[in-house]
Amino acid sequence: MKEFKDRRGCPRSTLDTPLIGLVQFDTYEYCSDLSSFEQASHAFYLTVCDIGEKGARVESSYDLTPVPQLLFLIFDRPNTAWKACYARAAWSRRDSTRNQYAVGLAFSAGLEDSSAVGKLLSGYPIPKPDDLQFLTATPLIRSIPENAVCRLLNSLAMKTLQSGDRLFSQGDVGDALYIIQEGKCTVQVPKDGKLCLVARLMEGDVVGEMAVLTGEPRSAHVEAETPMKLWGLGKAQFEMVSAECPDLRFFLTELVTHRFESEPLTGERAIGKYTIKNKLGKGGWSIVYHGVHKILNVPVAIKMLKHNMAMEQSFLDKFRNEAKIIARMNHRNIVRVYDIEEAFHTVFIIMEYLEGQGLDGLLARMGIIPVPQAVDLLVQICEGLAYAHEQGIVHQDIKPANIFVQAEDRVRILDFGLACPSGSEDLNMAGTIYYAAPEQLEGHQVDVRTDIYALGITAYELVTGRRPYPEDDLNELVERRLHQDVPDPCELDPGITESLRNFILKACSRNPAHRYQYIGEALSDLRPLHADLCRTSDEAALERHQVMSMFFVFREEHQLALNRLLEEFGSKVQDLGVVVKVAHFKDV
Template sequence: MDKEMIKNVVPSHTETFCFLIDIDEIEGQTTRIFQHHFCCRFLDSLPQEIAYEFIKKMSLKKFAKGDRIIHQGKKLENFYLILKGICGVNVERADIFYDIDKLGSGEIIGAEALFNEKVSTAHVHAETDVELLCMSGKQFEKLALEMPDLKSFMTSVLVHILSSSKLPDNRMIGKYSVTNEIGHGGAGIVFKGAHSVLNMPVAIKMLTHEMSMDPDFIELFRNEAKTIALMNHPNIVKVYDIEEAYKTIFIIMEYLEGATLDNVLENVEKLSLERIIDITIQVCNGLEYAHNLGIIHQDINPRNIFLQSDGRVKIIDFGLACRRGSVDSNFLFPGSLHYISPEQIQGNPVDERSDIYSLGITVYEMLTGEKPYKVTEGKDILKWHLEEDFDSANIYMENLPVELRNFFMKTIMKEPSERYARVSEILKELDPIAKRLKIERPCFCRQNQMMGMFLVFQEEQQLLLKKYIEEFSRKISETGASLKVMRFED
């Protein structure tokens, strides 16, 4: 065989996101065309024309049965999509080979090359004669600059690796192991995982590559993530750690048992007034804490309010959070349109009152199961937020306690200056009805944390160590913490 090349790619007429790939096989003066029917789930996220061009840019490689395609521990330069045949995956430990998996048409091997991972974690061989579509990691990187939609291919591949790989090393993000996918949104994918040493359950949010490979966005995100990680409040999801791997960022958070408010609203006919007030007060407690730190959530809605099975409420997903007074152009994620404040639409600086507006829309939805407007088109929703006044004679309003009616009408004023200035004013407004319903506002008290360490030294080192400890203590004091030293005899 002198040469083989991909001649043409057209859509399959029988299955969605499957392709008919024409391969030219040139031998001497003779050219033969072979057609392959190829389906690949990793291409589902791509526009069809991008998928065509991507496949056309790949080269065809053939391996005979028994050939080693990828060597464990060796640097990976290429990744492959299996066009035809079966590949076997095995791991070598102490000169013993352990079979791990068998992969067929449409699967990927050598995916580490996509993410600049240096070496393969397993051997891959041809279980049968195989034909593979091949591309180098460097070529893909250049192609993704020309066709940014290819970043979604990276995300699809990585989600598969983290949720399905039979190689434990491939499912590690720093010191955390991924177990399964539990959620999928516009900006990221959420997995359940565990700390590899403590075996503590965690939620791991992975940013999509479209987001993580945007230099402007990622720098803002890193700065905000560091701030959010410092928050410590019972009504805000706790961020434990931030890891960077596979050309994206992972946020390690506490794992919550329960459901988001939007899921609850879809599955119950109506929430009790007591539960609605309780949820609203708990969300207000979390918002008050964040606002006191100068952090504006920017995306309060039922998807980002989590109801735990023990009754506690957590605000989640601070992915769009910003500092008070910021102007953020990244607000139009799916779902946010229904709850967005007029000033966000207009591109004006945001503050506490933007979150208060979104909270008002959310509370109305809890009360009625509906949005406070009847329009459904995006442009009409934006117009309502900007211009349309809510009908205070609405039948739902007439049956509400006066405190709740006042709360709602004031939260959704178009002009920020006419809303509550601070969440503390809302809590004061709702206090009478909370007392009547015997809903207590919990007191959040900051608790001191302690860390222990042991210093083992010889007598002659004591003087120098005392100097170092004094310097260290001064630096600790500058953070507001304190260092306590106790002496023990060995």
């Protein structure tokens, strides 16, 4: 080796991309009885920030100045080879904000090729050179900044499994996540008394991230299908690294979101008083599940804010806002909210479970909605919006996908996630561009007339089977929306009644002052048409009552206390206009 004596003035090159380095050294510490020394051997990765012929500047999790001599190795990526030399720490400075040390290494001699790195590291728990090439290519490690890679590598611990071994079970504490380097495993959940396969994971996949990310117990069983080699990252180490590198948490959050979206089957996961059964669908920022109340066994829809959205405080606030807005509404044409729960580091809105289909699905199946049916649907949407507007709420995203059609064409308005007080400025251009009013596109204040415009576009689509403007070029769509009136729907279907045509054209006026000024005006124009075209039984169908039964199984000594509870309960529900009937069965 070529030895160095004078290192001052030796040129160094600052690296655009930090390199991966490695140090190995021995330390000597007194035994507990102070009679002799004990030798301890250390090896860990560090980040090489710049390097020259006679030294390097590195970032390390430890202060290396007390070490008299260490073996320094650096990975030469272009040549996929390691170079090594002996060195010492000439200086060290601690960065308290990142809990890292900037260390200046002085080389004792020049760097030379080293082929014995794997053998050198054989007794250490950190990844070996072959492992390093695999790990640095995984999406998880590529998701974090280069200067944080070594810190993560030092936190990994290898684990091996044989076929049939269980990595963890549903309900276990989520103390680590794992990167699969070799082999395959199955993810299974108990459902209806048997284990159901949810996913099969293999090389490069991450497993166990959900429990580490959310702090909840494991949601599934994971078993090795073949012999496996994995690298575990403990929860404490994950919290430490992700505090410095939020991108790591964001990557795992995206992964959790993707799995929630793509897996049709889910374990019966408890969300407060409710149990998730299976996935119903997904939207831009939420996933909807079918669930049941644990005690009452009442079916519910459970709307979960996607985990990647839950990281954004603005989305989290909007989602909570939706629950609060709908929870205070009570109208037959607006979906009901029962509860709100927070778990798994996100928010769940518990809503009534609806059977039927979205208006967008009905439109896709039928192509064009017959005028009598379209008028009936529009009247119900107007009635729901009239109620919301009376509460001072503008929906902001009226479109077929947010209208649910139940049996006998009973309508429910969904998704108040973008709702806001009337007169608010819509600076984020919320809503769907194909139905957005000109004032929304320009970021101006929105009011009830914004919903009326979207309703007009929806009406146009229902009776013609298409929206009014070409949509190949969104810029052109916006220009037409701002500067051209909607075309006459009768040009596509001359059979559209004159009153419905006038309703559509007025609702879709570019100037809000020329539209209906409130939804009651629109209803005044639609109701005569509704009376002429629609069945007289529709109103009665909308007023149909529902019946709920509840059974109490009790002993005789409970009768008096139960009577008091029933009297109190009966009094409260009668105040709501609900009729209570009680039947008593003796000696069951």
